[in-house]
Amino acid sequence: MSTRTQAPAGPNDSQGPDRPPAGNPADPQWAWAPYEPDDNRPWNLALAGHLYRRAAFGADGDQLQQAVADGPQRAVEMLVSPQTAVADFHRSYDGYEASANADALRAWWLRRMIQTPHPLLEKMTLFWHNHFAATGVRVNNAPMMRDHVQLLREHALGSYPPLLEAVSRDPALLVSVGADENRKAVPNENYARELMARFSLGPGNFMEEDIREAARAFTGWRVLRNQLRYFPADHDPGVKRILGREGKFDGDDVVEIVLQEPATPRLLVRKLYRWLVSETDEPSEALVVPLAESFAKDYDVAKLVETILRSNLFFSPAAYRQRIKGPVEFALGIVRGLEGMVPTANLGNDLAALGQNLYRPPTVKGWEGGRFWLNGATLVGRSNLAAALLSGAKPYGEKLDPLAVAGKHGHATPEAAARFLVDLFLQGDLDEGVAEALSKTATTGEGSPAERLRRFAHAVVTLPEFQLA
Amino acid sequence: MASNRREFLKASLGAATLVSFSPAVPSFLSRSVAAAAGRSDGRDTVLVVVQLSGGNDGLNTVVPYHDETYAKSRPTLRMPPDEVHKIDSDLGFHPRMGAFMRLYQEGLLSVVQGVGHPNNDRDHNGAMRDWHTARPGEAACQTGWLGRTIDGLFRTDEGNVPGVFVGPIAQPFGLNAERAIVPSVRSLQQWRLQAMPGPGGQTHRRQLVEAAKSPREGESSPLLKFVQQSTLAAYAGSEQIETVARAGTSAEAAGYPGFSLARDFHTVAQLIRADVGIRVYFTELGGGGIGGFDNHANQLGNHCAVLHQLSESVAAFVDDLVRDKLADRVLLMTFSEFGRTVAENGRRGTDHGAAAPVFLAGGRLKSGLIGPHPSLTDLDNGAQKFHTDFRRVYATVLDRWLGLDSQTVLGEKYEPLDVLRV
Numbered sequence: 001m002s003t004r005t006q007a008p009a010g011p012n013d014s015q016g017p018d019r020p021p022a023g024n025p026a027d028p029q030w031a032w033a034p035y036e037p038d039d040n041r042p043w044n045l046a047l048a049g050h051l052y053r054r055a056a057f058g059a060d061g062d063q064l065q066q067a068v069a070d071g072p073q074r075a076v077e078m079l080v081s082p083q084t085a086v087a088d089f090h091r092s093y094d095g096y097e098a099s100a101n102a103d104a105l106r107a108w109w110l111r112r113m114i115q116t117p118h119p120l121l122e123k124m125t126l127f128w129h130n131h132f133a134a135t136g137v138r139v140n141n142a143p144m145m146r147d148h149v150q151l152l153r154e155h156a157l158g159s160y161p162p163l164l165e166a167v168s169r170d171p172a173l174l175v176s177v178g179a180d181e182n183r184k185a186v187p188n189e190n191y192a193r194e195l196m197a198r199f200s201l202g203p204g205n206f207m208e209e210d211i212r213e214a215a216r217a218f219t220g221w222r223v224l225r226n227q228l229r230y231f232p233a234d235h236d237p238g239v240k241r242i243l244g245r246e247g248k249f250d251g252d253d254v255v256e257i258v259l260q261e262p263a264t265p266r267l268l269v270r271k272l273y274r275w276l277v278s279e280t281d282e283p284s285e286a287l288v289v290p291l292a293e294s295f296a297k298d299y300d301v302a303k304l305v306e307t308i309l310r311s312n313l314f315f316s317p318a319a320y321r322q323r324i325k326g327p328v329e330f331a332l333g334i335v336r337g338l339e340g341m342v343p344t345a346n347l348g349n350d351l352a353a354l355g356q357n358l359y360r361p362p363t364v365k366g367w368e369g370g371r372f373w374l375n376g377a378t379l380v381g382r383s384n385l386a387a388a389l390l391s392g393a394k395p396y397g398e399k400l401d402p403l404a405v406a407g408k409h410g411h412a413t414p415e416a417a418a419r420f421l422v423d424l425f426l427q428g429d430l431d432e433g434v435a436e437a438l439s440k441t442a443t444t445g446e447g448s449p450a451e452r453l454r455r456f457a458h459a460v461v462t463l464p465e466f467q468l469a
Numbered sequence: 470m471a472s473n474r475r476e477f478l479k480a481s482l483g484a485a486t487l488v489s490f491s492p493a494v495p496s497f498l499s500r501s502v503a504a505a506a507g508r509s510d511g512r513d514t515v516l517v518v519v520q521l522s523g524g525n526d527g528l529n530t531v532v533p534y535h536d537e538t539y540a541k542s543r544p545t546l547r548m549p550p551d552e553v554h555k556i557d558s559d560l561g562f563h564p565r566m567g568a569f570m571r572l573y574q575e576g577l578l579s580v581v582q583g584v585g586h587p588n589n590d591r592d593h594n595g596a597m598r599d600w601h602t603a604r605p606g607e608a609a610c611q612t613g614w615l616g617r618t619i620d621g622l623f624r625t626d627e628g629n630v631p632g633v634f635v636g637p638i639a640q641p642f643g644l645n646a647e648r649a650i651v652p653s654v655r656s657l658q659q660w661r662l663q664a665m666p667g668p669g670g671q672t673h674r675r676q677l678v679e680a681a682k683s684p685r686e687g688e689s690s691p692l693l694k695f696v697q698q699s700t701l702a703a704y705a706g707s708e709q710i711e712t713v714a715r716a717g718t719s720a721e722a723a724g725y726p727g728f729s730l731a732r733d734f735h736t737v738a739q740l741i742r743a744d745v746g747i748r749v750y751f752t753e754l755g756g757g758g759i760g761g762f763d764n765h766a767n768q769l770g771n772h773c774a775v776l777h778q779l780s781e782s783v784a785a786f787v788d789d790l791v792r793d794k795l796a797d798r799v800l801l802m803t804f805s806e807f808g809r810t811v812a813e814n815g816r817r818g819t820d821h822g823a824a825a826p827v828f829l830a831g832g833r834l835k836s837g838l839i840g841p842h843p844s845l846t847d848l849d850n851g852a853q854k855f856h857t858d859f860r861r862v863y864a865t866v867l868d869r870w871l872g873l874d875s876q877t878v879l880g881e882k883y884e885p886l887d888v889l890r891v
Contacts, residue, residue, distance in 0.1 A: 137645065138611075178609020190609050280692055322692060353659075355650035363611035368648040371625035371695065376745060377652040377660065379628070379703035383677065384663045391666050431685040441676055451667035458665050462677055464696040 023312050028290045031313035035072050043072055047315050049427035053325075053469045054276050055079045055309055056119035058333030061409045061424055076309045080157075080302060084117040094150060102142045106348035106358045109149070113328070114335055114344070124156040124305065125149065126328065127275050128163070129358075130366035132199065134172040136359045141172075144226055145359045148172035160268065160299040164199060165255050171223045177364050180223040184236040187215040192254070194364060200258035202267040206243065213240040217249040259299070265292040269304070276308050278322035279370045287313075321429070323469035324373055327354035330382055334389055334461055337424050339408075340399035342389060347396075350388070354381050374467070383462045390458050392450075402457040403450045417453055418442040425460050434463075513748065514870055515741055517786075517801040518615065519730075520641060520753040521779070522760025524593070525805035526772060527825030528853065531580055531842070534561050538845040542812040546768055546819070556580075560842060565777040568784035572830060577787050577796070579834045579888060581827040583843040584862060585855025589807060591821035593759050596806035601643035603860055603879050614863060615749055616646035617878045618871070622748060623649035628699040630706075632749030633740070635733045638757040657739055660710045678704050706745040713743040725785040728778045730754045734786035741795055748871060754779055762805060766816040779803070787830050796832030800870050800889070802862065803828040810851040822852030827862055833890045861886055 023030030037043035048067035052059035056079060059067070067075040093112045100108055113122045134148045148170055155163035167173050168191070174180050179191035192214035196206045220235030221228060240249045243257055258264055269292045273283045295304050308314055325333065328351055335342055348358060355378055361367050392398045405424075406417035418439040422430060442456035460466060533539045534550040535558070553561030554570035562570050572578035586605055590596045599605040603614040612620075615632060622631035623646075634640045634653045644651045654660070662677065664670030681700045685693070717723075720735035730752060737750045754775060755761035764771050783801065790796040808825030824843050843853035864883035867875035869891055876882045 137642075321690060324692070324696070353653065362616075362645055363647050365611070365647055371628075372623075372648050372650065374696065374699045374703075375623070375628040375650060376630045376703045376706040377633075378650055379700055380660055380662060380707045381652075384659070387663045387665055393666060431683070431687075433686065434680055434683050437683070438676070438680055441673070445672065446669035447667035451665070451669075455665045455667070455669070455673050459673070459676055459680055462700075463680055464693055464700050467696045467700075468692060 023316075025313055025316055025318045026284065026286065028287050031287055032291060032307060032311045034310045035312045035315040037072065041315070044068065045423060046320075046427040046429065047072065048075065050315070050320055051075055051079070051309070053329070053333070054123075054314075054319075054323075056123060056336075057113055057329055058336045060337055060339045061405070061420070064424070064427075072315060073310060076306065079120045080306050080309070082118045086116075086118045086121075089115075089117060090153070097146050097150070100142060100146065102136055102145070102359060103345060103348065105142055105146055105149075106352075107343075107345040109358055110328070110332075110344035110347050110351075111341075113332055114341060120305070121153065121156055124301070125153040127272070128152040128156055130275075130361065130369070131271060132167055132173060133361045133364045133366035134170065134176040135361045135364065136357075137362065138176045138178075139172045141226055144172040144175070149359065155301075157302040157305065160301060161255070161259055163301075164259065165252065167199070168195070168218075168251055168255055169221075169228055171226055171228045174221070174223055174228065179218075179221075182215065182219045182221050183231075183234040184216075184219045185234075187212070187219055187236065189215040191215075191218055195254070196258060198365070200264040200267065201261055202263055205261065205263040210242050213242045214249075214254045216240050217242070217254045218251040221251065262292065262296060265296040265299070268292075269295060272304065272308060276305070277314060277319045279324065280322045281318070321465075321468040324370055325467055325469045326367065326369055326373055327351045327356040327378075327382070328358070329469055330354075330461075330467070331385060331389065333425070333466075334386060335400065338400040338402060338405050338457075340401070342396045342399065350381075350385050354378050354385065382467075383458075386458055386461045390454050390461075392454060401450075403453045406453070414443040414449055414453065415439065418456055421453075421457055421460055425457075426463070426465055429465055430463070513744075513746070513798065514872070515748055515750065515799045516866055516871060517734075517737055517750045517752065517799060518643070519779070519783070519801060519803040520643070520751070520755075520757075521762050521775075521803055521805040522597075522753060522755030522757050523763030523805070524596070524807045524809060524821055525762045525803075525825055526764065526768065526809040526819055526822075527805075528809065528811060528845075529768075529772060530563050530566070530776060531556070531582070531826050532561050532563060533559055533842055533845065535559060536845060538811070542845070544813070545817045546813050556838065560838070562780075563773070563776050565773045566780040568780040569828075572780075572784055572787055573837055576834060576837075577791070577830055577832065578783075579829045579836065580838050581829065581857060581862060581886065581888065582838065582840040583824045583853065583856040584804075584827045584859050585808070585824040586858050586860070589823050589855075591807055591823070593763070593806060593821075596821075598642065600804055600806055600859065601641060601645075603863055611645070612647055613641070613643035613645040614878055615643045615751060616649075616651065618749060618867065618873060619644070619649045619651055620646045621873060621877065626695070627746075628702055629746045631747065632751070633747055634751045635736050635740075636751075636753045637729070638753060641751060641753065641757065644751055654736060654740070657710060657714045657736060660707055661714075662704065662707050706743075709745055710740065710743040713739050717742065723785075723789055725789070726778075726781045728782050730778055731782035731785055734782055735789070738786060738789050738793075738795075741790070741799065742793065754782075764809075764818045765814065765820060766818040768813075768818040783828075783830055791832065799831045800833070800866065801828075801830040802866060804859070804862075808852060811845055811848060811853060812851060820851070823849050824853045824855035827859070829888060835888050835890055839886060839888055857886070858883065865889065 025031055045068055048064050097105060097108050116122055129152055136145050139145055151166055174191060177190045177194045179188050182188040189211050192211045196211060197203055216236040217240050220230050237248055239246060245257060266288055269288050355373060389396050389400055402421060406420045411417045411420040422428060422435060438459050442452050445452055529548060532548045532553050534553045540547050552564040554567055555561040569578055590599055601613045602610040604610045619632040632651055634644055640653050662674050665673055681697060717739055720732050725731040725735045733752045740747055761775050790799050804827055805825055808822040809819035810822045814820050840857050860879055860883040863879060864875040865885040867873045867878055868885050869889050
């Protein structure tokens with residue numbers, strides 16, 4: 001693999017007289033325009049790695065090489081719309097999930113994330129899982145949770161209105177928020193509150209009165225024996241006043257109303273910004289509004305995601321290494337990089353211990369993420385999980401073999417293999433002094449070459465640098 | 470112990486390095502540094518919660534051994550007056566709770582009587598959820614009271630671990646937090662930085678610390694610096710725990726009985742000694758769910774066994790803390806989702822009830838019996854009536870012991886009980 005040549009140039013680097021001016025990340029025109037590499041900001045291994053960390057779960061050596069050769073726009077295109085047959089793949093996995101219990105669901109999803117020809121879809125499914133956060137903590141029913149996440153996947157790169165409508169009728173979600181029963185006599189505000197506060201408008205953009213009236217609109221729905229049923233006698237047919245509109249609204253009408261408010265696309269843009277671009281900075285209104293206005297026209301999620309992924313801002317220092325990997329990203333980055341497979345039932349359990357229990361976000365607010373992933377227990381836990389993955393022993397077995405993978409890519413000597421791994425996992429984002437000190441552990445010291453390289457790989461993936469997405 | 474910590478800090482990380490490395494040193498480390506230097510910081514009190522799963526029969530735990538109604542209501546289950554451990558002329562501990570009697574006499578155990586709440590749910594799931602959330606009737610409550618406590622204590626810039634669950638079962642909902650991640654500790658081993666296979670494992674572990682610690686040339690991003698600092702703090706905590714585990718005695722040697730709960734308490738004691746900033750420990754007896762205290766039939770043998778496990782395990786734990794002069798920093802409290810009916814049910818068992826006693830143990834308790842023993846004749850649907858809302862117990866623990874604002878956690882102001890010497 002070609003070693004990277006230089007860091008992505010910042011927008012304020014000094015320029016020669018003949019070079020075009022670097023862009024201003026605060027200027028939305030520049031920020032969201034497609035990134036075109038130039039001498040100031042060349043396309044390289046580091047940016048390819050960045051793309052795969054955000055739009056997928058990391059990459060293997062071939063994928064990184066291919067992306068470097070393809071250039072940013074084609075690389076993004078390959079991730080948004082993969083060429084291979086995806087439908088069959090998903091049908092198989094949906095089949096495996098058909099009779100799965102909670103632990104098996106978790107294992108299947110991790111396996112799907114590792115094997116999928118369309119990792120962006122899984123990354124976005126995980127995004128929606130965090131956004132809607134129906135949770136097995138409150139829904140003690142694997143088929144309901146399975147159906148919920150399959151619903152999210154179906155719409156993950158689709159359109160937001162059908163997704164929101166479907167979620168409003170999803171028993172798993174309604175049970176999670178405590179809205180399993182909503183009758184005219186006793187209107188239940190729980191779903192209306194989540195809908196307005198977190199799935200659409202956001203805090204500050206509605207009144208308590210709007211929630212009360214929306215709750216009336218949603219009356220008549222009850223989850224019985226894990227199915228959502230409508231009882232017309234329990235529905236309040238009267239006039240409701242919601243967000244300045246008046247009418248004999250039902251639940252579908254409320255969903256339509258909140259989708260018409262400009263606050264809704266803005267909330268979604270901000271959430272996607274945090275997921276895809278940066279956790280360290282809130283985007284300014286100036287950056288959000290143009291994307292939100294465009295998104296509001298058709299609520300096309302794939303188009304919005306693609307715009308972000310292709311953009312100057314996405315490939316700038318404002319986004320580069322500005323997120324902390326969640327446990328799933330941390331582990332899968334190692335597995336994908338080493339082109340192997342691991343028993344995902346064990347992995348699901350270990351990731352739960354690190355704070356990310358798939359299908360079971362702690363509350364309906366999802367996983368807070370960011371700096372909350374890291375504490376005195378989870379950081380030791382990450383190191384121990386990495387050791388288990390890389391040790392070549394049970395339970396994760398021998399399928400992750402750094403020496404074999406390096407060899408396959410033509411790096412047979414310990415020095416070359418070490419350099420390969422630093423490029424694979426960090427794209428060279430490592431202080432020279434630290435890299436040199438570490439690579440001595442691969443080339444000298446006790447044990448066989450294979451053992452030394454495993455230790456080296458472990459040292460690389462436990463570096464603070466590797467925790468950054 | 471202080472000199473061990475000093476040595477450890479110098480050898481593995483260099484306290485000065487860590488402190489100079491970043492402005493926000495985790496407070497548990499600065500406390501350790503202070504302690505190593507001979508100063509102590511008494512602020513870090515610890516709460517140990519013990520869930521008794523299934524609904525503990527308080528009436529046979531703290532027994533009104535002379536009471537006629539008691540005798541008449543429990544033909545097969547009554548505890549004979551000559552077998553109980555007499556607290557006073559009316560009440561005594563269950564015959565198998567000699568250890569509780571001793572702790573009580575030493576002033577290390579108190580009994581808060583008649584604890585419950587209005588409109589209590591007598592269904593296991595609903596009732597336990599009420600005690601876990603401290604929001605009875607709010608079925609949609611998303612967090613546990615200790616989860617909210619932990620969310621309040623967690624600081625991203627410290628990466629501290631404010632609370633843990635110690636035990637083999639699934640983590641109880643009382644700890645469910647919105648943002649902070651609460652570990653489940655099965656053994657101290659999981660807190661140890663595991664070595665990679667092959668020779669050179671120890672060297673490798675040192676290299677991990679070195680690699681995290683080494684200064685990076687040029688200006689690192691704030692996020693990278695944050696992760697570096699968090700990583701070093703985590704490694705330091707791991708070392709502290711490992712030092713304690715190595716230097717400490719096994720549960721057996723330290724006098725703990727062979728019960729699972731006792732082993733969990735031993736782990737808790739080790740973590741307290743390691744002083745890594747954990748304030749809340751949650752343990753469990755009965756196996757969770759419809760647990761071992763739920764004796765609808767043939768209660769006698771089962772209940773004897775679990776009460777014996779409870780009292781022996783708590784006593785071993787308290788003794789261990791007293792030996793190491795840690796008891797003044799620790800408050801243990803038990804709870805169960807409900808008490809049981811006064812009358813036995815015809816199957817030599819009892820059914821779901823209401824009020825029951827809460828036990829407190831530790832080095833800073835006031836007086837022994839708190840509140841009157843609830844009447845055996847003026848009943849609430851066959852069960853003793855409560856007089857002390859359990860949220861007052863929680864408020865006591867939050868305000869007076871942990872030094873937090875109970876109203877934030879509980880949603881309302883509850884009057885704390887005057888049961889602690891603080």
